[in-house]
Amino acid sequence: MKRQRGVVLLLALVLSLLLGLLTASALRDALVETRMAGYLRDGLLAFEEAEATLQAGADELLRAPPGKCQMCLPPPHPHDLTGQWQRSSSGYFQVQHLGMSTRVAYMPEGQPVALYRVTAVSQQAQARQVLEAVYAVAGDTIQRITWRQRLRGD
DSSP states (O other): OOOOOSHHHHHHHHHHHHHHHHHHHHHHHHHHHHHHHHHHHHHHHHHHHHHHHHHHHHHHHHHSOOOBOSSOOOOSOGGGTOSOOEEOSSEEEEEEEEEEESOOTTSOTTOOEEEEEEEEEESOSTTOOEEEEEEEEETTEEEEEEEEEEOTTO
16 A cells, blocks of 8 residues: 555645635625625616606796796705705705796797706715706796706716
8 A cells, every 4th residue: 555645635625725715706706796786776766766856846846936046056065965955755956047048949949938957866865866957947838958967076
């Protein structure tokens, strides 16, 4: 009989260590992907909330339009909800009357319409989304002219 030198045992231990490191790396990657999917889901839900809040703000235009403001700057830090905001079931919104115009996209030229800016903020704090839209109102007709998504540093 030949004497065993322990090479097979050492090789098995090294292979087990490599397999363990590979497994740990795969688990870490799976955890990172799960977190990323969760953040994406939260962001999409917050975006849906902001869209619903934007619609609530547009509905408020027909019910009780605000008076014309002097300097209608957009809210400076809408993610922080500073200033006066109205609450809806899906978030917070602010409506500003920008003035009158006769040259508005998607409306007959020469027709006087009132322009309003609606800024909507979702309820979620971590994945908060802010949408801003400009609406043209002529009588009972409301038309979205433009919209944008405001980012945190915007």
